Amino acid sequence: MTGRPAIRPSSVDELAAVIGAAGRSGTRLEIVGGGSKVDFGASREASLLDMTGFSGVVDYDPAELVLTVGAGTPLVEVQALVASEEQMLAFEPFDMGPVYGRPVGASTIGGTVAAGTAGSRRLSRGSVRDHLLGFEAVSGRGERFIAGAKVVKNVTGYDLSKLVSGSWGRLVALTQVTLKVLPRGRVTTTLAVEGLSPVQAQAAMSRSLGAPLEIAAAAYCPRGLGRETSLTALRLEGFPTSVQARSGALRHILVGFGRTHVMEEADRFWHDMMTVSALPADLPLWRLNVPPSALCSVVEAMEPVGAQWLCDWAGGLVWLALADGEQRVRDAALAAGGHATLVRAPEAMRARVCALQPQSPGVTALEQRVRRAFDPAGVFDTGRFADSTHAD
Amino acid sequence: MSLVMPTPDFSVIARRSEIVAALRTIVSGEGVIDSPAELRVYESDGLTAYRQPPMVVVLPETTAQVSAILRWCHAEGVKVVPRGSGTSLSGGALPLADAVLLGLGKFKRILEIDYSDRLVIAQPGVTNLAITRAVEGNGFYYAPDPSSQIACSIGGNVAENSGGVHCLKYGLTTNNILGVELVMMDGEIVRLGGRQLDPAGLDLLGVVVGSEGLLGVVTEVTLRILPTPETARAVLIGFASVEEAGKCVADVIAGGIIPAGMEMMDRPAIHAAEAFVNVGYPLDVEALLIVELDGPEAECDFLIGEVERIALADGAVSCRISRDESERLAFWAGRKAAFPAVGRLSPDYYCMDGTIPRRRLPEVLQRMNALSLQYGLGVANVFHAGDGNLHPLILYDANVPGELDRAEAFGSDILRLCVEVGGVLTGEHGVGVEKRDLMPVMYSEIDLAHQQRVKCAFDPKLLLNPGKVFPTLHRCAELGRVHVHHGRLPHADLPRF
Numbered sequence: 001m002t003g004r005p006a007i008r009p010s011s012v013d014e015l016a017a018v019i020g021a022a023g024r025s026g027t028r029l030e031i032v033g034g035g036s037k038v039d040f041g042a043s044r045e046a047s048l049l050d051m052t053g054f055s056g057v058v059d060y061d062p063a064e065l066v067l068t069v070g071a072g073t074p075l076v077e078v079q080a081l082v083a084s085e086e087q088m089l090a091f092e093p094f095d096m097g098p099v100y101g102r103p104v105g106a107s108t109i110g111g112t113v114a115a116g117t118a119g120s121r122r123l124s125r126g127s128v129r130d131h132l133l134g135f136e137a138v139s140g141r142g143e144r145f146i147a148g149a150k151v152v153k154n155v156t157g158y159d160l161s162k163l164v165s166g167s168w169g170r171l172v173a174l175t176q177v178t179l180k181v182l183p184r185g186r187v188t189t190t191l192a193v194e195g196l197s198p199v200q201a202q203a204a205m206s207r208s209l210g211a212p213l214e215i216a217a218a219a220y221c222p223r224g225l226g227r228e229t230s231l232t233a234l235r236l237e238g239f240p241t242s243v244q245a246r247s248g249a250l251r252h253i254l255v256g257f258g259r260t261h262v263m264e265e266a267d268r269f270w271h272d273m274m275t276v277s278a279l280p281a282d283l284p285l286w287r288l289n290v291p292p293s294a295l296c297s298v299v300e301a302m303e304p305v306g307a308q309w310l311c312d313w314a315g316g317l318v319w320l321a322l323a324d325g326e327q328r329v330r331d332a333a334l335a336a337g338g339h340a341t342l343v344r345a346p347e348a349m350r351a352r353v354c355a356l357q358p359q360s361p362g363v364t365a366l367e368q369r370v371r372r373a374f375d376p377a378g379v380f381d382t383g384r385f386a387d388s389t390h391a392d
Numbered sequence: 393m394s395l396v397m398p399t400p401d402f403s404v405i406a407r408r409s410e411i412v413a414a415l416r417t418i419v420s421g422e423g424v425i426d427s428p429a430e431l432r433v434y435e436s437d438g439l440t441a442y443r444q445p446p447m448v449v450v451l452p453e454t455t456a457q458v459s460a461i462l463r464w465c466h467a468e469g470v471k472v473v474p475r476g477s478g479t480s481l482s483g484g485a486l487p488l489a490d491a492v493l494l495g496l497g498k499f500k501r502i503l504e505i506d507y508s509d510r511l512v513i514a515q516p517g518v519t520n521l522a523i524t525r526a527v528e529g530n531g532f533y534y535a536p537d538p539s540s541q542i543a544c545s546i547g548g549n550v551a552e553n554s555g556g557v558h559c560l561k562y563g564l565t566t567n568n569i570l571g572v573e574l575v576m577m578d579g580e581i582v583r584l585g586g587r588q589l590d591p592a593g594l595d596l597l598g599v600v601v602g603s604e605g606l607l608g609v610v611t612e613v614t615l616r617i618l619p620t621p622e623t624a625r626a627v628l629i630g631f632a633s634v635e636e637a638g639k640c641v642a643d644v645i646a647g648g649i650i651p652a653g654m655e656m657m658d659r660p661a662i663h664a665a666e667a668f669v670n671v672g673y674p675l676d677v678e679a680l681l682i683v684e685l686d687g688p689e690a691e692c693d694f695l696i697g698e699v700e701r702i703a704l705a706d707g708a709v710s711c712r713i714s715r716d717e718s719e720r721l722a723f724w725a726g727r728k729a730a731f732p733a734v735g736r737l738s739p740d741y742y743c744m745d746g747t748i749p750r751r752r753l754p755e756v757l758q759r760m761n762a763l764s765l766q767y768g769l770g771v772a773n774v775f776h777a778g779d780g781n782l783h784p785l786i787l788y789d790a791n792v793p794g795e796l797d798r799a800e801a802f803g804s805d806i807l808r809l810c811v812e813v814g815g816v817l818t819g820e821h822g823v824g825v826e827k828r829d830l831m832p833v834m835y836s837e838i839d840l841a842h843q844q845r846v847k848c849a850f851d852p853k854l855l856l857n858p859g860k861v862f863p864t865l866h867r868c869a870e871l872g873r874v875h876v877h878h879g880r881l882p883h884a885d886l887p888r889f
Contacts, residue, residue, distance in 0.1 A: 063642040064749050064780075086648055122589065129595055130567050145839045151747045152560070153779040153819040155553045155602050156827070156834055157861065158843045159566065162598020166591065183648035206508045210531070212619040214687065239648075242691035249688070291587035293508045316589050339592035357592045362582045366849065367594050373845035376872065 006032075006048035012136070012144050012175050018049065019173065020142025023377035030382045031169035033072055033108030036097035037115055041168075041355040041384035043347050051110055054175045062087055065152055066133065067181050071110025071174040078109050088184040091127050092119030092217075098275035099285060099344055110174045116166020119274050120217035120235070123209075123313045129165035131180045137164065137172035140375025150178045163370070168384070171374040185216070185237030189247050190266035193258045195229040198222060202295050204257040205314040208234055211253055213246045217270065218314040222299075225278040225308060232257075233269060279308055279321040284345040286329050288318040290338030301332040326353045333357060354385055395442055395483075395825055398859045400490040404470055408447055411470060411492065415450045418460045423498075425449040434493050437478040437485040438540070439826055441742075441796060446473065446487035453498045455573060455581060455611040462609065463579025465492060471855050472577070474605040476516060476548030479540040481743060482824025484552060484604045484860060491858075494609060496547050502526050503612070509587060511570060513614050516547020520554070523615065532617040535562035538820070539728065547610045553602030555820035557653040557684075557727075560778035562618070564820070566601040573612035574600060577851040587614060599846060604822050605857040607850040621686035624652065625696055626723045629703045630677035630710035634658065637679035638753040640706040641777045644683065647702060649695055653684040654778035655727050658757065661734065661772040661785070665726035668733035673726050674710045681777065682723050730774045731785065738770065738787035742799045746810030747819035750780040759809055760784060767802040769795070781819035782810070808833050823861045831863050840864070845871050 007029075009015040022029050028046035032038065054072040062085040069078055075093055082088055094117040097106045113135075118127040134148025147160035164171055196204060201220040209215055217235040221227060234250060236243045247262075254260040263269060272278055279285060290298055295315030302309065307322040307329075322329060326342070326349070333340035339357035342350070358364065375381070404411075408426075415424045425431060431445040452458050465472050471491035478485050487493045499515035502522070506512070507530060512523055520541040523534040537556035538544055544554065550572060555564045562568070571585030585597040600607050631637040637656055644651065657665065657680045666673040673680060681703070685695045700711055714720035726733075734741050748756055757773065764771045770787040784806055788799040807817050807827060811834050817827045831840060840862060847854070848868035 061749070061751065063646040064751060065645060066749070116590070116595070126563065126567055127590060129598055130563065139842060143838050143842075145842045146835070147839065147842070149747075149816045149834075151749055151780055151815050151819075153555065153564070153747050153776070153781045154816040155555075155564070155820055155822055156817045157823065157831065157840075158599055158846055159553065159602045160599065160843065160846070162566065162595045162601075163846070165598070166595055170594075183645070183650060186648065209510060210507060210619055212531070212621050212687075239691060239694060241694040242688060245688040245690035289588045289590045289592075291509050293506070313589060337586055338588040341592075359592050360582065362580050363584070363593070363596070366576075366582060366596060369849035370594060370596065370599075370846060373849045374842065 004045065004048050006050050008050035008053050010053040012138065015173060015175065016138045016142050016144050019138050019140065019379055022379045023140065023142055026377070027379070028382050029379050030384070031114070031173050031380065033111035034074065034106040036095065036100070036102055036106040037111060039100045040096065040343065042350050042386055044382045044384055046382040049173060051173060052108065054110070057081065058176060059150070062181070065181055066150055066178060068150055068176060068178040069109055071108065071113070071177050073109050074105065075107040075109050075112055076105040082181050083184065086184050087181045089131065089179060090121060090125040090182040091131050092121035092125075093128070094119045094274060096343070098277070101281065104275075109177060113165055113174060113177055114167060114169050120219060120270055120312050123218060123316065124214065124216045125182075127165070129162045132161040132165050132177060133180055134161060134178040135164060135174055136176040137174045139172045140377060140379040148178065152180050170371055170380050185243075187240050187243050188235060188237045188266065189243050190233050190235045190263040190269065191247065191250055191254060191260055192263040193232045193254050193260050195258055196232050197230070198296050198299050200257055201230065201232040202293065202315050204232055204254060205234070206292065208250060208253055209314055211249065213250050214238070215250070217312070219273050219310070219312045220315070221278060221310045225310065233263060235266070235270065273312055276319050278310055279319060283321040283323055284349060285343045286320040286322065287341040287343050288320060288329070288333045288336070288338060289341070290316060290318060290333060290336040292316040294336035294338065298332050298336050301335070302329065330357055356385055397444070397488060397825070398865070400488065404490040405447060411468070412448050414464055415448065415461065415492065418464065419450055419452050419457055423451045423453070425451070434475070434478070434487060434495070437475070437480040437483060439481055439483040439486070439824065442483050442486050442825060444487045444489060446493035447490055449493045449495055451495045451498050455575060458494070458575045458609055458611055459579045459581055461492070461494060462575055462577055466578045466853065466855060469853065469855070471858055473857050474551070474609050476545035476551065477519065477543050479544040479548065480552060480822060480824060481745070482818065482822040482826040484822050484824040484857075486825050488859060496545065496609070499547070499611065507532070510617050511587060511614055512617055513612060514546055516550070516610050516613060517545050520544050520546055520549055523617070527617050528620065531620050533620050534615060534617055535568055536565050546613050546615070550601050550610050550613055551603065551605045552822045555781070557655060557776060560654065560776070561650050561652050566598060568616050569597065569601055569613065570616055571614040572597060572600060572610045574608040574610055576608045577853065577856045585614065604824060604861050606847055606861060607856070621652070623689045623692050624684055624686040624720060625692045626682055626684040626714045626720045627696055627699055628673070628710075628712040628723050629681040629683065629708045630674040631679045631681070631707065632677060632709050634679045634757050635754045636707045637681055638750060640681060640703050640708065642750060643702045643706060644699055645778070647698060649698060651683050651699070651778060652686040653682070654776070655682045656680065656775050656777035657727065657730065658773040660770065661730050661774045664733040664737050664772060665730045668736060669725050669729050671722040671726045677709060682727055684720075727774065734772045734785045734787065737772070739789040739791065742786040742788065742803055744782065744784045744786065744803050744806050745818050745821040746807050746815055747779065747781045748810050748813050748815035750777070752813040753780070756782070756809060756813060760806060763802055763805050767798050769799055769802055776819070779819070780815065804830060825860055828861060829863045831861070841866070841871055
């Protein structure tokens, strides 16, 4: 996919040998699944370690709520499998491919875990890290090991599943993942309020989430972005009687904010949230993770410099498109008590700006020691997250 | 006692008065405890079979003091054992003869409540229940509810990744925590996580939760609170066999229902509980399920009906739905009193905590009964049926020579059985010292080495809570250079402590 040398191991032993040899020879390896996220981070020269050989279902017992699959299994296959049993990956995997103009469905489950990115339902059901029960992997030491387990409740030893979720291939090459799966809501209803300002929308979402309505997802699209008026959307999922009851209670809360209606093209709306298609595809794209109540301060800081934005997670996730001004974005995120990830940008900007927001010196040093614990020779240090302050 | 702790460093114990004096320069007055009588208060935690008075206890009140204590101990090579409320059931806070016991009991303030972002910032010594008490007037609660919630501290919950009866639906501590302030062994203070949902880099918070006090000392916790469900109702279902009860649990979940709680008790536990609290449990059944549903009233009504329908189809011989809140609480009263109730059957009991794939439940109970005969010790079973987390209670009498050892051997066999059928050593109580030596049953040397190197990244001198969780002594430098062939480490004869 990039003209770089690629190796595609087909067994764990072979994978361990490849990584072990890379450690001895000083070779750098970039772990790749479906390649949907190769445009994330700085461009790099490392050889590709293709994980698609580790594909297939190992064990799935719906009544146990546990699924074990090869890390190279396509995400769409995993989702189709659990859907066939009326179940779901509750964190709503976020497929990053479309953000880079790639087709939907290229991601693997291993890549999804390594990126640790969840969709709109992250607000209510947690992220990948909350559903990864265990894994098998080969560390940068070239050793196969396992962590966690194949049951839903376990506190035996350190919770390394959290550590590998969102580690972006910097600790281990995952070969097998065990995930908690949950029943899928039988019906879904999205209530929408039009015309709210960001301040009103934030208040409406906060009020709604403070009521016992188990709101699955809450998003806001401001005016502009092809819309005549802003749109605040709240999603309910579950059994029909329950959704009906909660929908009534939610309407009661929202009536004080504006005219509320059941969104007709809700599937389309949430799909667009997941592909961030409302924001211009030719501009750099940022993902700001902030406390929900900080939404308005972020907007106030960024709208004057021309940023276009929309938000998910009741304001806790702000997608922001802006031509340049990276320091301003990072400062706004930090001032809000959160951080900003550079998701999409031209190559030159990605070489200059680290995709992940730099952290305090103490945390940075600790991260570095943890990385060395799994990967002493730096086999997985590809330069993807390098910048002047972030020696990779 | 069969447990072997690391050999105390007598050169450290010899410096005791110097260590006490140094701690007194950091924490004044009664915050440093060194009299033998007062030290005995701290000699064990909830796992009372093991006792060891600490060398000295220090009770700081500020993060700066915690940092200064750890920095001094780090520089002087003195071990530290952190302690919250001391309710651990696995010996996580068991003192060491040559270590400072660092108590967080004075960190008792709730620092901030933010209803807009639905979070609470609390000091680690605040009890679990106090969080809910602080926010319930505004219609919120903190979901994880370990049975010790009236006493256990939120910092201890973070260390142990505590669960409770509602964790199938609402998650363990790790799923309800947003951030911590952590003091590392060298005294450095870091913040992991925050008020936002995702971390900026590696999820270090995720590995700190459940690390049993080995990675750092938590001095502040940010946790998520949830709106209190509108209604909760429970249904009490009796079965003529454990198999049928187990099938009912699987069918409820396969039916798309995740109850707020789903508990099972076997015949001995039912009888003990009923004799203790008289709540009207059926006594002619082999297994009893308590299924609790919460949410809007319409949802509860509908789901209770579904659960009842499934239960009857699976052969339930009795089915009672709570008519009001007092009856719902009565259903739970028996379950919640199960431990003390079983305690009346026998002078001592030993509570185990394995998790198994639920489908293996009948087989596991059958083999547990065989072990019970083999060891000549009774066993009663209560478990979190929804997530397969077993709590077998082994009945013994510590005053009968050899019975404690037999109870421990029986318990180890139960946990080995859990792992053999695809489960784990501990679902919520932690490894501590109790299951430390069983870790190799579940993980290979290589698996454990990958965990221990994380310890080295946080605490390279291995001074924080040593002797817990990991069965084998490895210096960090040694872990760094070990080469493994066919799963065998060199020096397999290294001392095991």
